[in-house]
Amino acid sequence: xxxxxxxxxxxxxxxxxxxxxxxxxxxxxxxxxxxxxxxxxxxxxxxxxxxxxxxxxxxxxxxxxxxxxxxxxxxxxxxxxxxxxxxxxxxxxxxxxxxxxxxxxxxxxxxxxxxxxxxxxxxxxxxxxxxxxxxxxxxxxxxxxxxxxxxxxxxxxxxxxxxxxxxxxxxxxxxxxxxxxxxxxxxxxxxxxxxxxxxxxxxxxxxxxxxxxxxxxxxxxxxxxxxxxxxxxxxxxxxxxxxxxxxxxxxxxxxxxxx
Amino acid sequence: xxxxxxxxxxxxxxxxxxxxxxxxxxxxxxxxxxxxxxxxxxxxxxxxxxxxxxxxxxxxxxxxxxxxxxxxxxxxxxxxxxxxxxxxxxxxxxxxxxxxxxxxxxxxxxxxxxxxxxxxxxxxxxxxxxxxxxxxxxxxxxxxxxxxxxxxxxxxxxxxxxxxxxxxxxxxxxxxxxxxxxxxxxxxxxxxxxxxxxxxxxxxxxxxxxxxxxxxxxxxxxxxxxxxxxxxxxxxxxxxxxxxxxxxxxxxxxxxxxxxxxxxxxxxxxxxxxxxxxxxxxxxxxxxxxxxxxxxxxxxxxxxxxxxxxxxxxxxxxx
Numbered sequence: 120x121x122x123x124x125x126x127x128x129x130x131x132x133x134x135x136x137x138x139x140x141x142x143x144x145x146x147x148x149x150x151x152x153x154x155x156x157x158x159x160x161x162x163x164x165x166x167x168x169x170x171x172x173x174x175x176x177x178x179x180x181x182x183x184x185x186x187x188x189x190x191x192x193x194x195x196x197x198x199x200x201x202x203x204x205x206x207x208x209x210x211x212x213x214x215x216x217x218x219x220x221x222x223x224x225x226x227x228x229x230x231x232x233x234x235x236x237x238x239x240x241x242x243x244x245x246x247x248x249x250x251x252x253x254x255x256x257x258x259x260x261x262x263x264x265x266x267x268x269x270x271x272x273x274x275x276x277x278x279x280x281x282x283x284x285x286x287x288x289x290x291x292x293x294x295x296x297x298x299x300x301x302x303x304x305x306x307x308x309x310x311x312x313x314x315x316x317x318x319x320x321x322x323x324x325x326x327x328x329x330x331x332x333x334x335x336x337x338x339x340x341x342x343x344x345x346x347x348x349x350x351x352x353x354x355x356x357x358x359x360x361x362x363x364x365x366x367x368x369x370x371x372x373x374x375x376x377x378x
Numbered sequence: 379x380x381x382x383x384x385x386x387x388x389x390x391x392x393x394x395x396x397x398x399x400x401x402x403x404x405x406x407x408x409x410x411x412x413x414x415x416x417x418x419x420x421x422x423x424x425x426x427x428x429x430x431x432x433x434x435x436x437x438x439x440x441x442x443x444x445x446x447x448x449x450x451x452x453x454x455x456x457x458x459x460x461x462x463x464x465x466x467x468x469x470x471x472x473x474x475x476x477x478x479x480x481x482x483x484x485x486x487x488x489x490x491x492x493x494x495x496x497x498x499x500x501x502x503x504x505x506x507x508x509x510x511x512x513x514x515x516x517x518x519x520x521x522x523x524x525x526x527x528x529x530x531x532x533x534x535x536x537x538x539x540x541x542x543x544x545x546x547x548x549x550x551x552x553x554x555x556x557x558x559x560x561x562x563x564x565x566x567x568x569x570x571x572x573x574x575x576x577x578x579x580x581x582x583x584x585x586x587x588x589x590x591x592x593x594x595x596x597x598x599x600x601x602x603x604x605x606x607x608x609x610x611x612x613x614x615x616x617x618x619x620x621x622x623x624x625x626x627x628x629x630x631x632x633x634x635x636x637x638x639x640x641x642x643x644x645x646x647x648x649x650x651x652x653x654x655x656x657x658x659x660x661x662x663x664x665x666x667x668x669x670x671x672x673x674x675x676x677x678x679x680x681x682x683x684x685x686x687x688x689x690x691x692x693x694x695x696x697x
Contacts, residue, residue: 175573177497204576214567217693218589228575231585267693278571285575 122188122205122288122319123148124169129183130348131164131173138164140348142183144338146289151311151320153330153357156340157372161349162323163211163293165340169321170206170291171199187289204228207287211294213274215266215281222262224277225249228285244284252280253310272303279310283318290314292322296329308333327373331361339369431674438671441664447672451621451633457648457657463669465623466638470676472627473538473617473634474607477545482599484546485553492554493561494583511551519547520612527616538624538632541617545606552605556598560591593688600684604677610636635673642666 124146131139139161146152146169154162167173168181171192185192192202215224225245229236236244245262249255254276258269266277275295282290292311296304311320311333324330330337338354353366364370392400446462454461488508492501523544527535564587572582588595618631619641643666650657658664 170574172570172574175570200576200578202576203574208570208574210567210570210574212567214565214571216568216571216586216590218691227572228577231572231575231577231581233581265693281571281575 124289124319124321125184125186127184127186129165129168129181129185131161131168132180132182133176134178137348139168139340140350142351144351144354146319146321147336148319149316150335151315151322151333153334153337154321154323154340155325155327155330155337155372156349156352157342158325159345159349160340160342162340164349166291166293166321166323167208169289170208171202172208174199204285205287206289206291207282207285208291209275209278209282209293209295212298213271213278215269215274215277217265217267219266220263221249221258221266221269221277224266225280225284227281248280248284249277251283251314252276253306253313254280270303272299272306275299275303275307276310279307283314287318289319289321292320294323294325297325304329327361331357337361339364339366339372341368341372434667434670434674437664437667441661441668442671446665446668450623452623454621457650457654457659457661459656459658459661461661461665463635463638463665463672465620466633466635466669467672467676468623468625469538469617469632469634470607470636470673472625473541473613473632474545474603476539476542476627477549477606478599478603480542480546481549481553481602485550485602486557486595488550488554489557489561490583490588492558494579494587508551508554511547512555514547516544516548516609517611517615520544520615522547523612524616536616536618536631537629538617538627541613541632541634542627544612544616545609548606548609548612549602552602553599556601557591557595560594560598561587563594564590589691590693593692596684596688596691600681603680607677607680608636608673610640613637614640635669635676638669639666639673642669 126142126144126146129139129142130137142165154166156162164173169185169192173179173181181193187205191197216227219227222242222245223230225248226236226241229241229244246255246259249258254273257273258264258277261268266274269277275298279290279295296307299307308329311322314320315335322330322334334357336354337357337360339352339360340349341352342349352368353360353364355364360369361373364373370376447467448464449460449462450465451461452465488504492504496504523540524535526543527537527540531537568586568590569582572586573579577585613634614637617634617637619637620631620633624630624632642662645662647663648657648659648661650659
């Protein structure tokens with residue numbers, strides 16, 4: 120079910136501003152790919168182009184191709200909504216729907232799409248998704264409480280449960296731990312390790328230890344200066360990237376010599 | 379050495395106590411004065427409000443009774459101790475209700491267009507004309523509705539429904555403005571969360587954006603209802619004056635509470651002959667105050683209901 124994603128000569132624009140230039144890479148299925156790099160280098164922007172969330176910003180557009188299993192996600196006959204059902208996303212700040220309970224949040228992807236779902240089927244989906252997100256034991260007695268009553272780390276795991284409830288093939292995570300304390304971060308990292316066997320995961324992170332801990336492959340992005348486009352400097356196995364990177368810039372960034 | 383006030387300040391290092399208690403006395407005085415000014419401004423603003431409510435209640439209870447609320451003015455003449463506002467209450471509720479039915483879909487969809495879809499010159503033009511509409515005098519709205527219906531139904535047309543159209547001209551800009559504010563308050567993160575689950579834009583708007591902001595939208599609609607329920611001038615032109623009950627918005631004249639108040643008040647004192655036993659000289663004024671009280675109570679009740687609905691729909695906060 121997990122698919123590989125190929126990016127070819129991808130250019131990402133906000134209006135006339137080129138935010139990310141000439142990215143070509145392959146994201147392997149059933150693995151964790153981490154994007155690292157300094158702030159403003161276009162990691163999150165690139166991540167959002169992978170499920171066509173980039174284009175919800177007025178004036179934003181994309182050149183080049185993003186292919187999932189050989190199908191260009193930006194092809195003229197491709198439906199952006201269908202793309203997002205296959206490629207789920209978890210955001211930097213936990214964003215459970217404030218009007219919904221914990222269970223309703225998990226079912227949001229089904230219910231918001233007006234799909235009919237039986238009661239037994241729904242409770243089974245809630246349990247399976249929450250267990251998948253390592254949250255079931257903490258919330259099983261209060262599924263009808265509002266999602267916003269949870270702690271930040273729990274809310275983020277609720278958002279992951281919500282994302283995997285629609286059974287995507289790929290899961291994108293945009294700095295999922297940056298608003299969380301170390302214990303919640305550990306819970307999310309454990310979760311990523313569990314999810315790797317079923318999903319293709321792409322994670323943007325500012326935390327290099329985190330990239331080293333959770334990812335199989337790492338891409339390093341950098342920016343030449345303010346107003347210049349971000350570029351993919353190099354991409355390799357995480358172990359290689361953190362021990363013997365081939366670019367000087369990568370080594371400088373990883374060892375903390377600039378940034 | 380003990381410090382004395384006569385010692386020059388620059389000559390010594392101020393103690394911690396001085397730093398923490400004597401700093402910036404001017405700001406603290408300004409703060410106190412502004413407190414007094416703001417509180418008095420609030421009290422001054424409260425005076426007319428309390429005075430209006432007091433006057434309306436004390437004058438209005440004179441004739442207020444179940445009888446007054448349940449009969450029309452049919453067959454009532456002179457100073458006889460009879461007559462009520464049932465027909466006017468019905469008219470006000472029906473006309474305002476239809477006006478709300480027209481205004482809320484139009485206004486809400488305009489607001490959705492402006493917030494979720496509108497870009498460029500068209501959106502700016504819509505915003506501009508909504509602002510212009512906000513300033514339309516109510517009598518102009520009445521004349522507009524009259525001339526619109528006179529095109530189809532001939533001159534002299536008077537219907538409850540025409541009154542509703544006139545009121546919606548006044549209501550729509552208020553609904554647009556307040557709903558627009560509420561829709562803009564919905565965090566973009568929630569829209570993105572919904573899109574990322576593969577939910578199409580229209581369902582995101584209905585089930586996330588509107589659902590999250592519905593409490594505020596209801597409050598805005600209530601404010602717009604309160605804005606038009608007391609309108610007199612346009613209804614005087616297009617809904618007219620009548621003494622009996624009419625529940626058909628599409629046929630015949632229809633009485634409303636503000637027009638009733640105006641009508642009763644303009645009839646003035648009744649010249650009672652000394653031998654008439656059941657003649658009340660001030661009956662018209664009493665009825666006018668009674669109707670005014672009923673109008674205020676209706677607005678308050680509607681507000682109460684709206685608040686309860688809004689509380690039911692409001693986003694749940696934690697714990």
